[in-house]
Amino acid sequence: MTANAHRAVPVPAAPTRGDTRRRVPRLTTTSGVMTYILIALAILLPVPYMLQLPGPVFNTLGDYQGKPMIDVSGAKTYPTDGRIDMLTVAVSGGPGRDTYASQALGALLHSKETVIPTEAYYPLETTREDVAASNAVEMSSSQDVAVAAAMGQLDKPYKVHLLVGEVVPDSPAEAKLRKGDRIISVNGKKLDSDPAAARVMSETVQSSDSVDIVVERGDEDVDVAMKPETIDGRKAIGISMKQDFEFPIDVSFNVEGIGGPSAGTMFALAIIDELTPGAMTGGKHVAGTGEIDPAGNVGPIGGARQKVAASTARGAKLFLSPADNCAEVIEAADQSKITVARIDTLDDAQNAVEKYAAGDTSDLKKCPADGADNNEKGQ
CATH class of the missing domain: 2.30.42.10 (PDZ domain)
Structure with a gap:
């Protein structure tokens, strides 16, 4: 045998249990941190969606910023009482404003909020200024049309x-x-x-x-x-x-900073209330929404879910819903707290308020329980 025959071959020592415990957590920690970072980045990334939330509520029979919301002159007016609330929708996101993934995810879990693609409402080139200008024009137009509808309902020529x-x-x-x-x-x-x-x-x-x-x-x-x-x-x-x-009368609206056409029906009701003896609501609290045309036809609006939620939170007991919004309103309304009346026309809206004021809602024209459209009168 040579001198080297009995030389031991060195074998790498196996890591001790303590060594393993030190190395594995370092890899896990690094992976976990990266995961949290990626999740955080995803949550904070802007997404092309808008959120609709319940907005401020305004009594059309009351004051806004120290002035009457609706001021009628040029004809005999009468004192009134109660509330006829117009409702608004607050929007997060849209042109010029970011919505983050975390906000969109939270809204999906919140029954009072709605997530909608921005492009469903606005072309890509729309600016925040464009939106504000459009809302202002729609509000101005809705005021004139509301007066026209009220004049028609009262048989006053214009x-x-x-x-x-x-x-x-x-x-x-x-x-x-x-x-x-x-x-x-x-x-x-x-x-x-x-x-x-x-x-x-x-x-x-x-x-x-x-x-x-x-x-x-x-x-x-x-x-x-x-x-x-x-x-x-x-x-x-x-x-x-x-x-x-x-028009044969002058009507001024104090609605600075509020936009869109959906208050038309409530404006028309308030004008009729001021031009007729007695309180249409009987001193009670009603709310509603709906775009209106000069002939008094009521059309659908956006944000119905948010509006019925806001009206319930403010204590209204009757909600006037355009027929085409019935499904959304019935799904969102807590009917143990608020009665939902379907309105196709201004005449429907006035009749519903007057019946509610008299304490009789048995034959109100109502949205069907399943929210489906129903064209039969009295349903």
């Missing part, structure tokens, strides 16, 4: 003139109609002073291969003819229309 709003470039109307033209007739149908003029104008254009329009421009009448073109799937001549009202 005049309405249909004006050309904007003219779309490269449309049939370009160079023929101008912003501010007062539309007198279309295809021989007189429109001036007709509350339904906008609808008649739209229906005539969509059903005609050519239209002959007479407008008042300055001190003269101008006759223009054109052929509608298909724009976005429907016949059009390329104008927006604006209504200019002449």
Whole structure:
């Protein structure tokens, strides 16, 4: 044997139990920290969604910032009592404002909040200033239309003139109609002073291969003819229309900072209440929502879930819901605390409030229990 035959071969020592305990936690800790960081980053990332939350509530029969919310003059008015609440929706996110994933996840678990894609409401290029301007225009328009609806409900005559709003470039109307033209007739149908003029104008254009329009421009009448073109799937001549009202009374609204069209029905009810003897509510607390047209038809609005939640929280016992919002309202309403009445028209709304004031809600026109639409009267 050589001298090296008995030399021991060195074998690496196995790590002791203590060594293992020291090394494994370091890897686990590092992995855990990275996981928490990634989760935190995901939660704090902005997402393209808006959150709808219950907003402030305003009594249309009361004051706002020290002044009457609705001030009627030019006719005899009567003292009233109770509350006819208009409701608002607070929006988190949207153009110019970020919504974070954590907020969206929290809202999904909250029955009073709704998460909606921003693009479902606004084109990508919309700015915060665009939103504010649009809301202001819609609020102003809803005020005029509310007065018109109230005048119709009270059988008080008024005049309405249909004006050309904007003219779309490269449309049939370009160079023929101008912003501010007062539309007198279309295809021989007189429109001036007709509350339904906008609808008649739209229906005539969509059903005609050519239209002959007479407008008042300055001190003269101008006759223009054109052929509608298909724009976005429907016949059009390329104008927006604006209504200019002449009322027998003056109504001023103190609603600075509040936007959108959904208070129209509540405004109309408050005006009727001020112009008729006695308190429509009987001193009770009602709330509701709904866009309205000059003929008194009530249309659906956004944020119905938030609005019924806000009205319940403020103590209202009757909620007026547009028919097309029934499903959302019934799902969100605590019907042990608030009665939901379905309204298709301003007349429905007034009848519901007066019946509630008299203590009889047995034959109210109600949203069906499953929230489905129901067109039968008295249901």
